[in-house]
Amino acid sequence: MAEKGRCGLLVLHSSPLIRKAILDLFRGDPGVTVLGGCPHPTAVGSLPGRRPDVALVEYEQWQGVRGNLAYWSGTRVILYSRDNTPRSVVDCIRGGAAGFVHESCPPESIVKGLHDVLSGRSFWHLGADEPERA
Template identity: 30%
Template sequence: MSAAPIRVGLVDDHAVVRFGYRRLLELEGLSVALEAGDAESAYAALGRHARLPVDVLIVDLALPGHSGLALLRRVRGRWPDARVLIFTMHDDAGTVTQCLRAGAAGFVTKSSDPELLIDAVRQVARGQVALSPDIAALTDGARTAPHAGLGTREFDVLNALLDGHGVEAIALRLRLSPKTVANYQTTIRQKLGVVSAMGLLQYARQHGLRH
């Protein structure tokens, strides 16, 4: 009797991308049991089941509304054994560190060969940690990048600032008070050694956080 196929969830805001990767996964004998275009709908779809309906959840970081990192934390908070594989264009050391700290079981960049994604899904389903070669090469550098020392909330605020959101908008998005967000902004600048919004953008470009 053959083993049941690995059940996969796909969370990516581009429908065409989801379609392409669903076809790829299905051709390799994997079962796509869930699809979503944003973090909220993904979490809601997962929560409609008594038990987690997927063996591996593939999550892009750049999602509308709440980020893929926020979804990762939320899923791991409710289902500690959930196996989440980050699949994204972001490839900076600090982001990798934050995702692994939050409980990601793997991190693969979208520039990787398709076979690497398939292999990573299978590794994660077996309980292993899967990193694409370009990400594995970054992990040593992640320890020394200044932004790798940010707390999880600070990293959320940093990403929102780099996306161009103001203090009030970030407060609403992260469900914090504007004063708390302003304090985070000050702390982030101190830790990164910058004194202005322009300095923050320059830091982000130098460290690959934004292009």
């Protein structure tokens, strides 16, 4: 359960490694309580505590989230994806997502983006502008 003044975060992603990595980014963040992660929208009911204030959701899970609006009501959703085609991004916007994160997004930008969303702004990282150079 989130502590007073802190926002609850849920990560919904099919990969255990990605779920853990994203959750670990926020452990110790004074503004975020990590509520947990699960592989599929149907598993959220097994998580203890309250509903999340914000959820980072794998794009492929988006339809499942939209199919259970009663649970997700009041939760701001940021979608995480390997696919940044215009169709995917437009689908997110039309579906009411608060943000979109392409997998090329640096970890510190994900943290900043989540805080932007918690502050009522949107966050859109559509992909790396340029590849990193060694």
